[in-house]
Structure formats: structure tokens, C-alpha cells
Amino acid sequence: MPGLRAVLFDLDGVLTPTAALHMRAWERLFAPWCSQQGVAPYTDADYFAHVDGRPRYDGVAAFVASRGVELPWGSPDDAPGDGSVCALGNRKDEIVNRMFAEEGIEPYPGSVRFLDAVTAAGARVAVVSSSRNTPTVLAAAGLADRFEVVVDGNVAARERLAGKPAPDTYVRAAELVGVPAGQAVVVEDAVSGVAAGRAGGFGLVVGVDRGVGAQALREHGADVVVTDLDELDASVLDHAAGEGRA
Incomplete structure (x- = not known):
């Protein structure tokens, strides 16, 4: 045996x-968010440091905290948006599912x-x-x-x-x-x-x-x-x- x-x-x-696809989805989520917040731009290094392997909401929370921004956790039922950790996570989910459908x-x-x-x-x-x-x-x-x-x-x-x-x-x-x-x-x-x-x-x-x-x-x-x-x-x-x- x-x-x-x-x-x-x-x-x-x-x-x-799908990791490469997820990386691009996170970039599509956080690049405009960083610009709107006036914080340092999102990079691939942020993916590996804060997001890779973590549950989605935990990844959002870790990255947002790395930029010194405080957001309420919210609820998994939050509509996709940027008002809470869960809202940002749900927007990312929306982005990546669209990419799955388009790219396979x-x-x-x-x-x-x-x-x-x-x-x-x-x-x-x-x-x-x-x-x-x-x-x-x-x-x-x-x-x-x-x-x-x-x-x-x-x-x-x-x-x-x-x-x-x-x-x-x-x-x-x-x-x-x-x-x-x-x-x-x-x-x-x-x-x-x-x-x-x-x-x-x-x-x-x-x-x-x-x-x-x-x-x-x-x-x-x-x-x-x-x-x-x-x-x-x-x-x-x-x-x-x-x-x-x-």
C-alpha cells in the first residue's frame, strides 16, 4: 500500500x-477603486500578498486594509458596489462570472x-x-x-x-x-x-x-x-x- x-x-x-483569470478580475475591480479612493494603484503583488487563496470577502478586506481604507463588512446579500466589503466582493463575483462565460x-x-x-x-x-x-x-x-x-x-x-x-x-x-x-x-x-x-x-x-x-x-x-x-x-x-x- x-x-x-x-x-x-x-x-x-x-x-x-482560473488563477490568471481571477487575477485580471481583481485588477478590473480594484484599479478603478484605487483611483476613486486616491490610494496607491493595485498591482499583481497585491494579488499574491492579500487575495491569493483567501475567501473572496477576506481578500477584499485584506486589500482594502492595506490601503488604509475602512469599510463596513456588510452582508453577502449586498448588491454589487463599493459601499461594503461584501458589496465589493459581489462586484468581483459579477466580473469573474462574466469572464467565465465569455472566455471559457x-x-x-x-x-x-x-x-x-x-x-x-x-x-x-x-x-x-x-x-x-x-x-x-x-x-x-x-x-x-x-x-x-x-x-x-x-x-x-x-x-x-x-x-x-x-x-x-x-x-x-x-x-x-x-x-x-x-x-x-x-x-x-x-x-x-x-x-x-x-x-x-x-x-x-x-x-x-x-x-x-x-x-x-x-x-x-x-x-x-x-x-x-x-x-x-x-x-x-x-x-x-x-x-x-x-
């Missing part, structure tokens, strides 16, 4: 290149090959994402039927699970696939996600460097860093728990 029995995948930037989405070929390899080897698999759009993205990418367990922003809200970098959503996914955290692999492209994997005591944390930087991923908890999952195969399941750690 392999040392590790499950692989828990982040979605955006790991299975699908294809999964990373290397990630699909890795998914094929680990499932053929008998590993249980799940998707763990902060995004509430996860079902839409999985369906658009043709991956919806590949995952028996999905723990996304909707599940986190319903079950009151803390978002990444807290390990709660990954721990919940491991429970649902019936594998202890120490026998599961976490695959992430965000520093908040690899930090969640390390905090949860998972057997192996794989960082996929889509732009945040290999060193940053290692510093926050990745045991192994690759630029594409095509660099890995089912032999990752043979790792003993924590084998890649210094």
Missing part, C-alpha cells in the same frame, strides 16, 4: 488556469495527467477551494465528475469552516474521503494554501509555482515545489508522511 492514500487539490492555479476555461493538461495517475493508483481525490464558483468552474473544465468530494466556499460558509491559511477546509476534505490528514497530499499554488497544508499536519504538501515563487511556497510550508504537475506521477504516494520536509 502507498504511504499516502488521498490527494487534495486546490482548484484555481492547480487544476485550472480549460484544465491544465499536466494536472489532468497527474489526476489520472493518482486515481489509477487508487488514491481518493477531492477539491478544496475558497471559491464559491467551484462547481461552475469544474463543470466548465469537464472535471465535475472526477471528484467525489468538493469542499468549496459554499461548504465552508455552511459548515462555518475557517478559510485558508487555516487548515480547516483541507481537514474537512480528508474526513470526507475517509483518510487521516497524515496520509493525504495537499496540492496548492498559493502561500495561504501551502500554509494550510503544513498547519493541518498533512503527509505531503506540494506547491505549484504559477508565479508566487518557489522560495515563498517553501517558506510557507511546501515540501516539494514544481512548476507543473506534469513533473509528478503516482510515485508521490510512496512518500512517508513529512518525508520532503527539512
Whole structure:
């Protein structure tokens, strides 16, 4: 039997290149907002520092705070706008869903090959994402039927699970696939996600460097860093728990 029995995948930037699309959506949200507020312009560095991997409203709150602006939290029912954290988050959701409809989405070929390899080897698999759009993205990418367990922003809200970098959503996914955290692999492209994997005591944390930087991923908890999952195969399941750690 392999040392590790499950692989828990982040979605955006790991299975699908939606991270790049989300980056552009956040820029479309915050570029005019920064101009209107008279604060420093939004940059890609802000995405990685404040938004990447976090639940949407948490990302809004972190970025707004970074510019010294105070906004009420509001309610998830707020209309898209700029009067509250939730209103800004809902505007971002509106922007990104329009982009999904206009541009579509294809999964990373290397990630699909890795998914094929680990499932053929008998590993249980799940998707763990902060995004509430996860079902839409999985369906658009043709991956919806590949995952028996999905723990996304909707599940986190319903079950009151803390978002990444807290390990709660990954721990919940491991429970649902019936594998202890120490026998599961976490695959992430965000520093908040690899930090969640390390905090949860998972057997192996794989960082996929889509732009945040290999060193940053290692510093926050990745045991192994690759630029594409095509660099890995089912032999990752043979790792003993924590084998890649210094």
C-alpha cells in the first residue's frame, strides 16, 4: 500500500488556469477603486500578498486594509458596489462570472495527467477551494465528475469552516474521503494554501509555482515545489508522511 492514500487539490492555479483569470478580475475591480479612493494603484503583488487563496470577502478586506481604507463588512446579500466589503466582493463575483462565460476555461493538461495517475493508483481525490464558483468552474473544465468530494466556499460558509491559511477546509476534505490528514497530499499554488497544508499536519504538501515563487511556497510550508504537475506521477504516494520536509 502507498504511504499516502488521498490527494487534495486546490482548484484555481492547480487544476485550472482560473488563477490568471481571477487575477485580471481583481485588477478590473480594484484599479478603478484605487483611483476613486486616491490610494496607491493595485498591482499583481497585491494579488499574491492579500487575495491569493483567501475567501473572496477576506481578500477584499485584506486589500482594502492595506490601503488604509475602512469599510463596513456588510452582508453577502449586498448588491454589487463599493459601499461594503461584501458589496465589493459581489462586484468581483459579477466580473469573474462574466469572464467565465465569455472566455471559457480549460484544465491544465499536466494536472489532468497527474489526476489520472493518482486515481489509477487508487488514491481518493477531492477539491478544496475558497471559491464559491467551484462547481461552475469544474463543470466548465469537464472535471465535475472526477471528484467525489468538493469542499468549496459554499461548504465552508455552511459548515462555518475557517478559510485558508487555516487548515480547516483541507481537514474537512480528508474526513470526507475517509483518510487521516497524515496520509493525504495537499496540492496548492498559493502561500495561504501551502500554509494550510503544513498547519493541518498533512503527509505531503506540494506547491505549484504559477508565479508566487518557489522560495515563498517553501517558506510557507511546501515540501516539494514544481512548476507543473506534469513533473509528478503516482510515485508521490510512496512518500512517508513529512518525508520532503527539512
